[in-house]
Amino acid sequence: PGSMRALHKDYRTVTPQNFSNYESMKQDFKLEIPEYFNFANDVLDQWTNMEKAGKRPSNPAFWWINGNGEEVRWSFEELGSLSKKFANILTEACGLQRGDRVIVLLPRIPEWWLANIACLRTGYDNHTCVKTKHNEMMAIFFTSGTSGYPKMTGHTHSSFGLGLSINGRFWLDLTPLDVMWNTSDTGWAKSAWSSVYSPWIQGACVFAHYLPRFEPTSILQTLSKFPITVFCSAPTAYRMLVQNDKARNYKFKSLKHCVTAGEPINPEVTEQWRNRTGLDIYEGYGQTETVLICGNFKGMKIKPGSMGKPSPAFDVKILDVNGNVLPPGKEGDIGIRVQPNRPVGLFTHYIDNPTKTASTLRGNFYITGDRGYMDEDGYFWFVSRADDIILSSGYRIGPFEVESALIEHPAVAESAVVSSPDPIRGEVVKAFIVLNPDYKSHDQEQLKKEIQEHVKRNTAPYKYPRKVEFIQELPKTISGKIKRNELRKKEWETT
Ligand code: ATP
Ligand code: MG
Numbered sequence: 001p002g003s004m005r006a007l008h009k010d011y012r013t014v015t016p017q018n019f020s021n022y023e024s025m026k027q028d029f030k031l032e033i034p035e036y037f038n039f040a041n042d043v044l045d046q047w048t049n050m051e052k053a054g055k056r057p058s059n060p061a062f063w064w065i066n067g068n069g070e071e072v073r074w075s076f077e078e079l080g081s082l083s084k085k086f087a088n089i090l091t092e093a094c095g096l097q098r099g100d101r102v103i104v105l106l107p108r109i110p111e112w113w114l115a116n117i118a119c120l121r122t123g124y125d126n127h128t129c130v131k132t133k134h135n136e137m138m139a140i141f142f143t144s145g146t147s148g149y150p151k152m153t154g155h156t157h158s159s160f161g162l163g164l165s166i167n168g169r170f171w172l173d174l175t176p177l178d179v180m181w182n183t184s185d186t187g188w189a190k191s192a193w194s195s196v197y198s199p200w201i202q203g204a205c206v207f208a209h210y211l212p213r214f215e216p217t218s219i220l221q222t223l224s225k226f227p228i229t230v231f232c233s234a235p236t237a238y239r240m241l242v243q244n245d246k247a248r249n250y251k252f253k254s255l256k257h258c259v260t261a262g263e264p265i266n267p268e269v270t271e272q273w274r275n276r277t278g279l280d281i282y283e284g285y286g287q288t289e290t291v292l293i294c295g296n297f298k299g300m301k302i303k304p305g306s307m308g309k310p311s312p313a314f315d316v317k318i319l320d321v322n323g324n325v326l327p328p329g330k331e332g333d334i335g336i337r338v339q340p341n342r343p344v345g346l347f348t349h350y351i352d353n354p355t356k357t358a359s360t361l362r363g364n365f366y367i368t369g370d371r372g373y374m375d376e377d378g379y380f381w382f383v384s385r386a387d388d389i390i391l392s393s394g395y396r397i398g399p400f401e402v403e404s405a406l407i408e409h410p411a412v413a414e415s416a417v418v419s420s421p422d423p424i425r426g427e428v429v430k431a432f433i434v435l436n437p438d439y440k441s442h443d444q445e446q447l448k449k450e451i452q453e454h455v456k457r458n459t460a461p462y463k464y465p466r467k468v469e470f471i472q473e474l475p476k477t478i479s480g481k482i483k484r485n486e487l488r489k490k491e492w493e494t495t
Contacts, residue, residue, distance in 0.1 A: 022300045022309055025170055029312035033134050033344060039161035040120040041129035047076040047203050056176050059205045064110050066210040067218055072110050086118035096122050108210050112186045116196060134158035140351055141189040143288040144477045147387050147485045152351035153288045160197055163291040163345030166313045168198030171284050171295040172230055173257055176203035182232040188479045189288035194232045216244040227254040235265040236480035239414060242272040252277060259284055263481050264382050266404040267304040283307050291345035294380045306379040313345045318374050323363025331373045331383055335365030388484050390419040392427050397463050405458040406431060409451050411439040416474050418488040420467050431465035432487055434473060
């Protein structure tokens with residue numbers, strides 16, 4: 001209970017946040033780290049007690065559907081007893097010991113949630129939850145593998161178990177009255193973020209849809225049929241939802257807050273979503289290695305295209321190659337201060353990869369590997385992953401800005417922009433474009449010129465794609481991120 005109290009002075013104070021502005025939100029932030037902390041015992045079981053004492057609304061803790069009429073609804077108490085049974089199987093039948101690693105490979109079925117919690121509980125031969133220090137290793141998540149093989153990222157009971165309260169409270173704006181649906185698949189840290197820790201810390205209901213494939217219509221149906229209040233999906237998914245002809249036919253009566261993360265979201269898409277639903281998309285920025293790094297928070301003005309302001313957990317800065325902090329307006333590496341104290345919410349290390357771990361440190365900062373800048377108002381703007389930057393005739397060009405200009409053209413469904421070799425300029429901008437169906441029969445040379453002119457008009461002319469190739473689909477990770485490095489590699493091998 002002590003640690004839960006550290007999260008909320010009193011459970012009953014978990015009411016809508018309604019921070020009037022960013023500063024008041026930051027002032028409100030305090031996270032005490034207890035010596036011992038275990039999410040299963042200190043969060044979930046405490047919500048069970050609240051539930052029994054009638055101090056939590058009758059919302060389920062977990063609500064699963066498979067799209068074919070089957071449903072599972074569990075209270076915190078049921079979640080607790082089922083996960084304890086699962087924990088017993090792990091310790092007894094499987095002989096699991098403290099410190100062992102369990103690999104969980106399951107789709108979005110209820111057992112995935114049970115397995116996760118059961119693993120936190122194990123350690124003794126009965127179902128009494130093991131007492132864990134806050135800094136003991138809790139889970140290893142794979143990064144998305146957007147640029148190469150996924151990396152194994154170590155998280156402790158506090159880094160995710162406690163750290164993700166920042167996401168739940170400030171970015172997702174969750175209370176026990178909310179039903180949160182995050183569409184991401186189980187393998188990714190995003191599922192830990194938004195389908196486990198953040199909502200349950202806040203006592204909210206985790207909604208899950210089995211959904212083996214991404215189908216826009218079934219997402220739209222689910223959002224209109226169930227009382228989902230908070231929705232999180234990848235930028236790719238929002239892109240597909242706003243492009244769906246049937247989107248206008250659906251009304252989302254309960255929906256009040258929409259968020260996205262994982263990739264930048266094109267302002268064009270957020271605008272279309274707002275036109276259809278009346279709701280803004282609150283973009284967040286983070287990594288498997290971290291909790292929310294920057295976000296757009298309720299009560300704060302959204303600047304379209306910006307990923308908002310630093311999460312209250314982190315001191316986020318833009319840095320030069322020597323680790324010096326750069327002034328507003330200057331592009332550099334996005335870093336998080338780790339000296340004198342490593343903040344809660346940051347991973348411990350890449351498992352079995354000390355070289356990679358060491359490479360992320362520069363001076364007093366953890367280097368995210370992303371490039372961006374901060375404006376005069378303290379908003380952060382994502383430019384690109386450091387490895388995606390295009391260097392053309394001495395100019396540094398981030399692909400996202402070009403892609404965002406491209407998608408404003410009616411012919412463009414989506415695109416990926418990468419560098420391509422050029423004998424004079426070193427590199428030039430090349431756009432791989434997926435056309436909207438109506439434009440597939442158009443004269444392609446003419447269309448190419450039109451699209452190039454459009455980008456010249458809408459961004460600095462030196463950023464326009466000198467090379468354009470139309471393709472059927474873009475290479476993406478399972479989580480839906482564009483794999484620019486694959487396109488880039490081919491470009492440099494074959495040109
Ligand atoms: P890998 O590290 O294996 O190459 P990955 O970096 O894509 O894959 P994740 O940890 O899932 O793996 O993703 C984190 C990255 O996603 C960030 O470093 C950033 O590049 C990108 N990202 C996340 N949110 C945003 C956002 N709102 N805007 C722009 N980029 C984002
Ligand atoms: Mg990464």
